[in-house]
Amino acid sequence: MKIGLDNFLENHVQKFKGKRIGLVTNMTGVNQSLTPTIDLFHEHPDIHLAALYGPEHGIRGDAKEGEKVESFVDPYTKVQVYSLYGASKKPSKEMLDPVDVIFFDLQDIGARYYTFIYTMAYVMEACAEQGKHFVVLDRPNPISGTIIEGNLVAEEFKSFVGLYPIPNRHGMTVGEIAQMYKYEFGINCELTVIPMVGWNRDMYYDETGLFWVPPSPNTTGIDMSILYPGTCLVEGTNLSEGRGTTRPFEYVGSPYVDGYRLAKAFNAKKLPGVLARPTSFIPTYQKHKEQICEGVQLHLVDRTAIHSLATGLALLETIAEMYPNDFEFVQFGEKKRYMFDLLAGTNELRDLIVRGKTSTFLEGCRVQEEAFRKQREPYLLYK
Incomplete structure (x- = not known):
């Protein structure tokens, strides 16, 4: 199989020649030989890497959960790194001014609480507002793309650990979620998803042949x-x-x-x-x-x-x-x-736990899971 990054470098680079490229990534942004996306873009003769953007934990993954990350100049490439987990989680106009296109290359772990998919949502919102093109280099859902578990987030409990009504275990790739954000939830930016080749929905990460790079300090495997x-x-x-x-x-x-x-x-x-x-x-x-x-x-x-x-x-x-x-x-x-x-x-769940009635909650989740399964169907890229 090929991840979106390798598919892009082999087949799609020329479409973006001459564009100023921004890249949302961290240490999980590597090709199948573990070369960082940052280096591949920076050293490519037809890619102009103009800015980097780091999610929670920073582009090098050395910040703990919830720890604010400052913007800085990357010492290896000398490219400006804008933090998307510092003063703001959504890039400002000034942060997007240096680029024409923003690429997103992060490994998600398949759970609603994991903040990378909301960093993606905020960047898509900013791209829609500032007229920037947003490109997702797709990666596997490491816990497969078939299983859905849990309830949908209620409006009054939306937060950066649950910004959209998706279940606890969503069974989607970041590229599929990006399509759902645009066409289902109305984040109307110019969107391109560079898909993987050869990934099947029932695959777990250790069946892909890819090396596991922890997306954050506590995602061990x-x-x-x-x-x-x-x-x-x-x-x-x-x-x-x-x-x-x-x-x-x-x-x-x-x-x-x-x-x-x-x-x-x-x-x-x-x-x-x-x-x-x-x-x-x-x-x-x-x-x-x-x-x-x-x-x-x-x-x-x-x-x-x-x-x-x-x-x-x-x-x-x-x-x-x-x-x-x-x-x-x-x-x-x-x-x-x-x-x-x-x-x-x-x-509602706190009280059910204390009363020993969580089976009632799980029964109620089944209706929401089935509704989500139907809702996500048009945006699935892999069978």
């Missing part, structure tokens, strides 16, 4: 990415989601948890495709930093059978039942909003 549509919700609680360990979003625990009891209770639910193993860990940063946490590591038994969201909810429900006086949903800001609600796209 395929197992983590499959679990993430469910275990990312742990971020909205006082549990550690394993940040600051070698297994983020696979480890879940806290100083108040008994890992052996939790593993036994979770495994008794007999969820398909997953088993829990009792473990202990000490986060190096974030929640419960340098404290011993007990909990579980979730292990994939069958990645085609697991329902990631149901797995995450079952784990939270189990912990809420076992530790009703310790388990909490965390609040932030002056308005005391719940981060969990922004991740969940609704304020």
